[in-house]
Amino acid sequence: GGNDTPEVKDEGEEVVTIKFLHRWPQEPYNTFFEEVVSDFEADNPNIKVDMQSISNDPFKEKIKVVLGTDDAPDVFFTWPGEFTNRFIRAGKVYDLTEEMNSNGWKESYVYSQLEPFVLDEKIYGAPFRVDGKIFVYNKELFEQAGAQVPSTWDEFLTTCQKLEEANIVPIAFGNQSPWAVSHYIGTINQKIIGENIYKAYDPAVGDFSDPGFVKALEEFEKMVPYFNANANAIKHDEARNNWMAGKAAMMYVEIVEIPEIESVCTDEFRDNYGVFNFPIIEDGKGNQSYLTGYPEGFVVSGTTKHPKEAVAFLKYLTGKEVGKKEALELGYINGAKNVVEKGEIADVVYDNTQIVFEAERMVNWLDSGLHAKVCNVYLAELQKLMDGMTTPEEVMQKVQEKATEVKDEF
Amino acid sequence: MKRLKQKNYLIYMLPAIILISVFVYIPIIQNFYYSLFRMNSYTDEMVFVGLSNYKKIFADEIFYISLKNNIYYAVISIVCQVGFGTVLAILLESKLAGKLRVFFRNIYFLPSVISVTAVGLLWYFIYNPNMGMLNSLLIKMGLENFTHAWLGEPNIAIFAIIAMSQWQYVGYIMILIIVAIQKIPIELYESAQIDGANGLQKALKITIPNIKETLLVTSVITVIGSFKLFTEVYVMTSGGPYNSTQVLGTYLYNTAFMYDEMGYAAAIAVIIFVITFSVSILQIKISNSGKE
């Protein structure tokens, strides 16, 4: 790579260039990063940050390509969990444990948000944006149908039924990219099965034999009729637009979508929607107060030539100062403690972030938690299940087959 | 002096030869080699697995779905692009078409100059089940029963994509055929007219036999193109729903860059190569035997 050619500044200090890769090429995020970078550069005259970005979908593929080159970015975005773990296993991620443990860096984060970056007791990354999955609902439509905000699974199904009877589409759902369905299943799995899911999700174990997996799908099947038509043919954001247009009553969204909803919706609508947590499943074995959703974060490349500078940048990027700017400008909350006070940002965002911070533990997104190959089969089968083309047993059988195959290659 | 000239001609060919060798042939040969390994894109680690990638392919459900989709695509494209394209070309070149033929020709060709990404996005909108053009039109015409979630229904989605390609490429093939038709001396038609041939007979007995070669070439272009298929699917469905629109190109891409199985992807590449190569050889054979 040509970027690390040392330049000599007036003071005689060597200027180091580090490459930085994120996944927000669109505005206003890109400008935000540009400002962050220039602030950092101003504070650290010996470091130059070469910033690049790739948007969400291609990022998943491109990051692998990029890490294969000799020119891998020194600091890059990633989703914790299996998505990152494979890079860790391949030595592509720098071990931050030592740095984290000194100067109280580790302690500056809300631990539930840092924990996802831990593998085998070593810390590999830092959270940049916290996230979790919640339901949003249209108060007016609920009123129309005389429906209540549900807190249990059975209530939830009743609510759906009522809405349906009032000729209102109960749930907006866009599952053309099937990561959307994985969020439902991930949540239901956790709530029904409990700790066993971690055994299943670990590619080295890959044991999906717990009957809860089938049970979870059976429960899921119960809600399928309440989705809008053609869920497999529309995109998540399209569904969200429909929901915002009053074409459906509820939607399962990520907390990070809230700022987006806020920014485009009318004032009228802003007062007209509320949020609630995924209903608890009463006979489920899982801890019902866990929350689905993992933070997103950044890591340092395992092959970086400038670990010191890269770590410094990472620390700044995920730290409190940037966190505040991030919260104010983008409405995103990072994993650092006490970044903003209530009132500084929109209440919905603040409140919902508190839900995350208060959750006992985060449950990783199913799609980034699972090994890619297993995930692919799982998601495809889930789409099929929604179309009634397969049964829960068959789905899990296929998943198990793939998981076994992956385990054997491990 | 003569000898010097010979060398000169080599110089003319050299840049092209080097570029093609290095960036087309070497990768392809290397690809054969890779197909014998298990490897991923982000490490240099390679595990020799012999032919097991191939063994796996032949037991792989998605591979067969992909292959089937490619074959659908090829067959339909031949019928629509070459078949209908020929009809269109003949009609446009017929006397009846008059002066507006250039206008129509350009219109029909237009979609093929637009990028597949743009066309894909465009058709994504057309097929959108809620506000898409197709369903909107169907509803307007009172054909509500015919509305579909075009890209969301597994038994329809691939055909929806294929339909889009036909829309895009009929004009392209048509142009190639028009060019061939224009090379047929007009006297042949006049002679046939005196011999008593009507329009249809002229098309069948004069035009078609005289553009046989072009028809073969365009068929091969179409078939090879069918197996090169990637962007259309990637942009429209990425292979979904549940792999029902997967084709070899996207499957290869997915295995390589999403499932981290570069070796397996290389093996798929080899199979694409074998298929396209055999089709082409077949064509050369056929056209050669036609020349005798």
Add this chain to the structure above:
Amino acid sequence: MIVMNNKTTKTLLKTLLYLFFIVLATMVIYPLIWIIINSLKTNSELFTNSLALPKNPVWSNYIKAWKLGLSTYFLNSLLVGAVSVTATVFLGAACAYGVVRSQSKFKDIVFYMILGGLLLSPQVALISLYKIIDKIGLYNTYWAMIIPYIAFKLPFAVFLMRSYFLGFPKELEESAYIDGCSSIQTFFRIVLPISKPILASTAIMTAIFVWNEFLFALVFIEDKMKMTIPVGLSNFRDALVTDWTVMLAGIVIGSLPMIIFYLLMQKNFIKGLTAGGIKG
């Protein structure tokens, strides 16, 4: 009587034919018009009724699309397109000329190599190509697109131009030799200028390919500032935030140059194809 019938059938046939042409043209054009109409709407207008005309044309969609990076993609596409098309046409012409004029047996090998190159699909080479590009340090540079584009379009260019040069009057070159040209001078001052139509056809074919190429651009470029339109457009469609109408505007902007380029060149295009043709 017969006269009447003859003429009426002709008119009838002509009317039917035109009807068919117009229906077909509508099928081709309507989506394009649809996209233009909807690119001038707001998102909610689009979702309420995509067939209606925009109430107030939202021209800002175009400005937004342009500012959102399309301007960069656009310039990148122009740059990559110009360089690859020029190089392909030029190197292709040289190679085709060499193949046609050379007397050595070597030229047959070259020709078969070219033919072979025509058959190979880019995906097959993708993985190794990616490694090669990376090894020689082209990854994430314009060259990572330009060079593979040239390499993969050359066979077609050579193929197209070869059949043209086969019919190129050798006397013109000999005349130039006698006039005192060297071989290279002959090529530049006589052969190339005369071959304009076929060069134009090749240029159009190559330009269409380059302007629209997706796979290589997707894999070999990582820097947003170096992306070309196809990848850029698909980038617009980020998972969570999609401004649909702006994207439509982007599609329109991204497609216009090729449409204009084609319409400007179409006469030469057909002429060149007729002179060269795609036959072996």
Add this chain to the structure above:
Amino acid sequence: MANLSLKSIKKVYANGFEAVKDFTMEIEDKEFIVLVGPSGCGKTTTLRMIAGLEEITSGELYIGDNLVNDVAPKNRDIAMVFQNYALYPHMTVYDNMAFGLKLKKIPKDEIDKKVKNAAKILEIDNLLNRKPKVLSGGQRQRVALGRAIVRNPKVFLMDEPLSNLDAKLRVQMRTEIAKLHKRLNTTFIYVTHDQTEAMTMGSRIVIMKDGVIQQIDKPQNAYDNPVNVFVAGFIGSPQMNFLEGKVEKNNDIRIKVSEKVILSLPEEKQNILNENGYVGKDVIIGIRPSHIKEAKENCDNSYSVFESTVEVKELMGAETYIYTTINDRQIIAKFKANTEVDFGDTAKFMVKGSKLHIFDKETELTIF
């Protein structure tokens, strides 16, 4: 039966160009009509109107007794041979010849008979299974003729059928077509821009210029008695020499071309000039090269003699062409093969007065 009648036929092309103007002619059954004229004079257009390939703008065309203006080509009972033969390249010779018959749904064995018969006449029976592209020019020509013959048409139309052949073959095919006409005994209409072909083949020739018929006549008549300067210049090779001169009356009426070249005339021709009031006027004189000879020592006074410098001498074997210039006009004379004059010499030429053609200078029409 297969007489043709063309009445005031006119062709105006879509772009407004009037290619044929008021073409009127009666063609008898079994005639060999040659349409001849310089490029662009409307020959092909006329032929194509007869064939039905081009619409007739106005006028009437009868084949036999039927008005065929609006009859489709296939129903006109004609056959056409094109300049480039227009053989179907994808069919064998046999199929080329059988194509029209097949379209007419004639029984297979009958087709076979007809094709083989025609092939025998043209001596191409051994080529029936070949494709056109492996045939030589002459063979293709024959196949094209064969394809016309099998249709057994009332009228044979040919558009410069020989111009793609080389000189030797052209001469050979010329006589073959002439023989074929004798043998088939049908009406032939033949288009050429080569006056030699017209002269040697036609039973009558139609000389056209700018879409207008100049003369319809037997070949030798057109040669001997051209109606105007154009026909006189067009028919005959080498071309007729033209000079300008003034009709002067001293004792005799003579024509003075220059001080040195004064042409005398026989008495009856002098009278014609006199009676028509040409004395003192300028006229155009036409002399065929074969009528300008090398002057013998003493020739009688039916000849006029003059001297001029030889500019080019062309040996033709049996004779020699001598080129010279009189009043800035190039003149060709036909001398004997063994003449001794050479390039640069001053040669003596003689012209017989009775062989002179005289044209009105204004109208360019023939006086005698």
Add this chain to the structure above:
Amino acid sequence: MANLSLKSIKKVYANGFEAVKDFTMEIEDKEFIVLVGPSGCGKTTTLRMIAGLEEITSGELYIGDNLVNDVAPKNRDIAMVFQNYALYPHMTVYDNMAFGLKLKKIPKDEIDKKVKNAAKILEIDNLLNRKPKVLSGGQRQRVALGRAIVRNPKVFLMDEPLSNLDAKLRVQMRTEIAKLHKRLNTTFIYVTHDQTEAMTMGSRIVIMKDGVIQQIDKPQNAYDNPVNVFVAGFIGSPQMNFLEGKVEKNNDIRIKVSEKVILSLPEEKQNILNENGYVGKDVIIGIRPSHIKEAKENCDNSYSVFESTVEVKELMGAETYIYTTINDRQIIAKFKANTEVDFGDTAKFMVKGSKLHIFDKETELTIF
């Protein structure tokens, strides 16, 4: 200065085909040499070797005193005019002519002078700004000549420069090239397959067949005294008639072609046959069409007379060709224009014995 010397020149193509075999000839300065022969005989190959466009396989080529076998075309001081003119279509007439001079880096004003001068000679000074494609065939031809002239070459090479022109223009350009040669006073080497061009233009002609020179001679000599059957048949139009006959001796030595056709000979020729032992042997007889005439009532016995049926009669204006068949061979006779014999008649022909050409049947070489 610009004399050429070709010594045992030979050309073997890459595929092993021997196109020119042992071509040896001395060409004087300012000669007009015409290479003539049927298609494929190696004329073009020879010319291209002289131009330097084709390698000489063996032998030596001198231009002036220099061995030029390995000299590049541009350095040979030659100019070449191609059959299809090979004008650069993207350049104006002026640029076409100036191109070679520009490459030589000659000053602009000098180029201008040369080009304008050449254009004036050829009367194309008004065309200088046009592109070739808007020119007529004859104009293109002139431009091609002009492009050659400006180079001021020692040797002018021309490969069938007239064969793309129509008959009339061909005749006209023929004389223009002849005049040009006189005017430029350089060596011309001219290739054609048309014997008329060869006869009329060449100061000497080289008749080739299958890569071998048959005869190098002045045109009229080649016509009058061909060295063999091939040359005799090739030179002259219409072609010489050939018959086979047996030399018989009764009182006189005569040649019997058939019962009805017996040809008598003058005494000295009889002696030649006798002395060379041809009596009783078969020979080939050649008679030019112009030597077969319509028999007059009483002609002296230097003529042989015979009768035959007229098959085709071709009017040529100044004369008439009569076609007939003797011993299955087609014979052409030149009758007067006003002959009364017609198709189907039995005509009387006469041949003068002194005009007969006799060839050995085995070797096909001329006996006399």
